[in-house]
Amino acid sequence: MEVKQMVSVIAGELQIASGQVERTISLLDEGSTVPFIARYRKEMTGMLDENQIRSIQERVQYLRQLEERKEEVIRLIAEQDKLTDELEKQIREAVKLQQVEDLYRPFKQKRRTRATVAKEKGLEPLATFILSARNGNLEAEASKYINGEKGVESVEEAIQGALDIIAEQMADDPNVRSWVREYTMKRATLSTAKKEDEPSEKKVYEMYYEYSEPASRIAPHRVLAVNRAEREGILRVKIELDFLPILQYLERKWIRRESVASEQLKVTIEDSYKRLIAPAVEREVRGLLTEKAEEQAIHIFSENLRQLLLQAPLRNRVVLALDPAYRTGCKTAVIDETGKLLEVAVVYPTPPQNKIAEAKRILIGLIEKHEVQVIAIGNGTASRETEQFTVDMLKEVKRDISYIIVNEAGASVYSASKLAGEEFPDLDVAERSAVSIGRRLQDPLAELVKIDPKSIGVGQYQHDVSQSKLSDSLEFIVESAVNYVGVDVNTASPALLQYVSGVSKQVAKNIVGRREEAGKYTSRKQLKDVPRLGAKTYEQCIGFLRISEGENPLDNTPIHPESYKSVAVLLKELGIRPEEITSEQAKAKLKEVNVKEMAQRLDIGEPTLHDIIASLLRPGRDPREELHKPMLKKDVLDIADLTQGMELQGTVRNVVDFGAFVDIGLKNDGLVHISQLSRRFVKHPLDVVSVGEIVTVWVKDIDMKKGRVGLTMLELETGAAEKR
Structure with missing residues (x-):
């Protein structure tokens, strides 16, 4: 594909002027990065933003790979002496990889099939006769192909072999494949049924034990949930549809009027569809649904990650960071205003040790010694018990101190990394984790870039998507965030600097x-x-x-x-x-x-x-x-304290397709369903809320047994809403 043609295709797809696309491609080919182009070449691109430039970059890469595949397919077909001018034209004009693969399918080297066996027996001419003849005697024609040496012992065997060849021709026809795929995608239903009992008592997949939904309308997160349950052996998944219209379409396309083999061809069409076309198309449709679902999951993870990285830093505060645990104790690190580690300790305020008095004495001593201004508590194991202990302890502290629950996702990954070992060679893994928790409160971006973005839990089904695509997208988001904020070259770590535009x-x-x-x-x-x-x-x-x-x-x-x-x-x-x-x-x-x-x-x-x-x-x-400042707290909340209609302030921890999870101070975050985000229509929760945002919510329902709380951002008209 020539550059002009590529520019025309991308401009049409993205609704961007051709000149903007052409100049952007030129800058990318010169080695300019997306952040640099977006910030410093606005006149050349016509003010395109990072996402538009990124889209151009991705499409250029796809179209160039498509061209490489086209050339390879043309070469492979030509080597078989089967390349016609018309076929080459179709291949070169294809705009999708799927189109190229459909055109190549009839010429692709296959494993030994019924059709290839029939071809070896010399039955291709008989197949041509069956498809084209309007007059004549089929049995008489088939008798000409009886040949014991080739394994054709009867007229019936000859006809069946020819029909096997025709069945494969139908299945390999690119137009047939494309039409059936599109029809199936529009009309099929994805159905699931329980296959095995779930090992977990929570019954995560219970809603899918007997479930069906049109494939064209199924939500992305449900596709990924079904895929996971199928892999775990919990569900049986099928694509179902009324295939009679497909058979009628194939009959119109393949059976001529007054054909000598109309009845045999009808049987062959059904055989071709059920045996060859349907299984392949079902796989393709499942693949397309999964691809679309993965794109959505990656998009959500990326947007959440961007908001997490760009959370407002809590600067100029001395922080006491706590990494909670039960048996091994609560690791503690004191960090000064610049992120420098001052002191570490271990206390045991939670079961089974319950050394509460000792823990208070040690921590109050650290608070007074270093003039601590805020306490950061990791939200992992034993977090809520540690929070309650902290609230009780602060009542005995003379200084005005607040605390905050910090999302510690990925802290353990960082603490066990080579980078953490180089930064703190004298600390054990848990102590490094405490330092990370404290620093990510002071400057989330500078600390979170040290962690593999995939380890930061702000997505949905991130482990079920293409890991290479996820990595590419998240790396772009981190790079974008770092360059948006800018980096102090005199304080930045190598981990932060490597995300600066052009820096390896x-x-x-x-x-x-x-x-x-x-x-x-x-x-x-x-x-x-x-x-x-x-x-x-x-x-x-x-x-x-x-x-x-x-x-x-x-x-x-x-x-x-x-x-x-x-x-x-x-x-x-x-x-x-x-x-x-x-x-x-x-x-x-x-x-x-x-x-x-x-x-x-x-x-x-x-x-x-x-x-x-x-x-x-x-x-x-x-x-x-x-942006929104972190919400500091001085008291702890228990699910037993809640009443329906109670008004609360909370921090959005995660945004998914079906709503947003909000930290209101409980062990588990409360869910605001998408229907409860706004009184107007909400296409996606990301249009209303973002990770790190402080929101006002009301308690909608409480499930004490499961420890779940349903929240709403629509003020309840109860007249008795409590405030907290």
Whole structure:
């Protein structure tokens, strides 16, 4: 596919102007990254955002792989001397890989089938006669093919062999395959039935023991649930539909009027469908449903991860972090305002030890010694018992301290990693986990990038999807979040730096290595001296790297050095000296700039000038500071404390297809079903809530036996709603 044709296809699919697509492809081919293009090449792309550029990147990759497959298929068919001009044209005009595979199917090397055996017996001409003849005697024609040496002993065997060839031809016909696949997808029903008892008493798959739903309408999360239950041997899954219309379609396509073998062909059509077409199409339909479900699951995980990474940091607080446990004790770490580890300890305030008095004495001592301001409690095993202990302990502390439950998903993965071992070689695994819990409260992004994104539990069925696709998507999200926030090059770890646009793992290590050897960076220019950080990498990464208190105040902004000359002219035009950038007088002058006129005078694009002015108005700005702050607590809640209609504040922990899970202070998060998110129609929960958001909810129903709480974001009209 030529570049112009590729551009035309992508522009049509994504509803983007051809010029925007063409220039974006050119930038990508030059080695520019998605974050760099989105931020610093807005004039070239026509203001495309990261998601649009990412979509172009993915489509270019797909179409180029499609072209490679087309060339391979054409070569393979040509080697069999069966390539016609018409077939080659069809292959080259195909826009989907499935179309190419359908066209290649008749020529694909197959295992030994009834049709291949019949062909070896020389019965292909008889098959052609059956399909084309309107006159003649079928038995007489078939008798010509009786040949003992080839294994054709009778007229019946000859006819059956020819019909086997025809059945396979029908099944391999690309038009038939495409039509039946589309019909099945539109009309079929996915049905499930219980196969074996579930080992868990919770009966997770109970709703699917006798279940059916149109395949075209089944929700993605139900597809993944059914797939998992089928793999575990709990369910039997089938694709069911009325196939009579399919047989009628095949008869119209394959049986000529007054054919000498009409009746035999009708039987063959049914055989072809049931034996060859239906099983293959069922697999394809299940595959398409799974692919769509995986895409949705990956999308949800990605959006949740983005919100989790971009949670507002709790800066300038000394944190006491607790990693709860029963038998092995509660690991404790005190972290100063910069994330530096001050002290670790182990206490045993929970069963079976129950050394409550000792634990209070040790922890209160740490609080007083280090002037702790907030306590972070991991939400894993023994979390609620530790929370209750903490609340009781704080009553004896003279300082004003709050606590917060921190999602510790992935902390154990980090603590056992090579990176954690390098950071804290003298700590055991559990102590490292406590440090991670404390640091992710202070700066979620900087700490969470150290963990495999797949280990952060903010998705649905993430272990049931393509792990390579999931990894690609999550890596893009992490990269996007890191570059959106920006990175302080003098404090960032290699784990954080490696997600900066254009920076590899080795270059990230080299940046830190140079910092440790020569001291803090005072200018962005000094990064040019970092080993393996060449001109292209410098261009891609430097705008996302910040240097606070450096030689040039612009180095602490998202302004790219390539625009520094334009900034100097702008400041001169406005009568602002560089050292006055942060003054109120300078900000007032910047706010009055006529962007259109000034852009023409500076000979730069309006989008770039908009970004420059925004950066000068708020140098060193962290965009996360405008988001929801973590909700600090001073008391604990028990399910027995709840009453229907009670009003609560909670933190959204996870968003899935069917609703949102909200932490209201119980052992298990409460569920706000999608129908309870808003009084208006909600297409997907992500349109209403996001991970980390603080929301007001009301208790809708309580299941004491299962320990479940149903919540609503629609204020209950009970007139007796309690507030907490």
